[in-house]
Amino acid sequence: MAEILDGLKVSKEIKAEIKVEVDKILENKRRAPHLVAILVGNNGASKAYVNAKVKDCEEVGFQSSLVKFPSTVSESELLEKIEELNKDKSVDGFIVQLPLPDQVDQEKIINAIDPRKDVDGFHPTNFGKMALEMDTFLPATPFGILTLLERYNIETKGKDCVIIGRSKIVGRPMSILMGRKDFPGNSTVTLTHSYTKDIEEYTKKADIVITALGDPHFLKGEMIKDGAVIVDVGITRVDNDSPKGYYLAGDVDFESCAEKASWITPVPGGVGPMTRAMLMKNTIIAYKTSVYND
Numbered sequence: 001m002a003e004i005l006d007g008l009k010v011s012k013e014i015k016a017e018i019k020v021e022v023d024k025i026l027e028n029k030r031r032a033p034h035l036v037a038i039l040v041g042n043n044g045a046s047k048a049y050v051n052a053k054v055k056d057c058e059e060v061g062f063q064s065s066l067v068k069f070p071s072t073v074s075e076s077e078l079l080e081k082i083e084e085l086n087k088d089k090s091v092d093g094f095i096v097q098l099p100l101p102d103q104v105d106q107e108k109i110i111n112a113i114d115p116r117k118d119v120d121g122f123h124p125t126n127f128g129k130m131a132l133e134m135d136t137f138l139p140a141t142p143f144g145i146l147t148l149l150e151r152y153n154i155e156t157k158g159k160d161c162v163i164i165g166r167s168k169i170v171g172r173p174m175s176i177l178m179g180r181k182d183f184p185g186n187s188t189v190t191l192t193h194s195y196t197k198d199i200e201e202y203t204k205k206a207d208i209v210i211t212a213l214g215d216p217h218f219l220k221g222e223m224i225k226d227g228a229v230i231v232d233v234g235i236t237r238v239d240n241d242s243p244k245g246y247y248l249a250g251d252v253d254f255e256s257c258a259e260k261a262s263w264i265t266p267v268p269g270g271v272g273p274m275t276r277a278m279l280m281k282n283t284i285i286a287y288k289t290s291v292y293n294d
């Protein structure tokens, strides 16, 4: 039976570590780090994630601001706000919650963010630096997974790692990071996607499987090998009759995979809270490296 990679617990530890740093900053009569989140539209999940990020800021002692736009917002209105935040000396970092509505070109929006304030690590400059093993902001979800593996002393060196899903914010950067020379990379990575002929052929042989496709219960126990480490990034809201009207489902069929795996992340309480903790980490890094912060 697998042991749990407890993302909720580790995320609390990381936030407590950040709070200690912020307390010291405030003791020295300096301003608190400031994170701004831009939320477009009324998507329930996006609203919940952004509200949770604002709450995380309160917990660690950051200043936070939430900027809301209706789903009808134009690309130029968003670009104008980004330009304003790029110039605002009181803002250390900001994020634009994804996804964005169809009339807005996501790439244009991300490219407009000053890479020094891009605490999501999505800007091409930061993505390139990540690939080149240079110091930069790592995208929060992959950063959270690496940190979780590190804190549980999971060996990745020389392991076969299969990633399912090649999204720009999770699968693709994850595939780069797991293959990097620094911690906890050094894995041999296979990035599978919708055109992979037989995903099971790869997952059956993998020491580490990371699923990020948003297909509830996709990965079944029979698709993995004994002792594999299973990391579930998927969080899908599946409608049901509960008071909330939905339950959260991961990409992993937890029961059957937990029987064979050595380690496994739960949903909820696994990768999700780690994503938020690493956004806090990136924000304090942005604060410390800010040119406006002398």
Ligand SMILES: Nc1nc2c(c(=O)[nH]1)N[C@@H](CN(C=O)c1ccc(C(=O)N[C@@H](CCC(=O)O)C(=O)O)cc1)CN2
Pocket: 048, 049, 050, 052, 095, 096, 097, 098, 099, 120, 140, 141, 169, 235, 248, 267, 268, 269, 270, 271, 272, 273, 275, 276
């Ligand atoms: N600008 C960004 N947009 C999006 C990102 C991102 O990193 N930056 N990632 C995802 C969503 N995401 C972050 O915003 C995110 C997903 C899940 C959680 C989380 O805390 N999950 C909890 C359950 C929460 C719930 O009850 O719904 C868990 O898994 O335990 C936080 C952030 C897409 N967009």
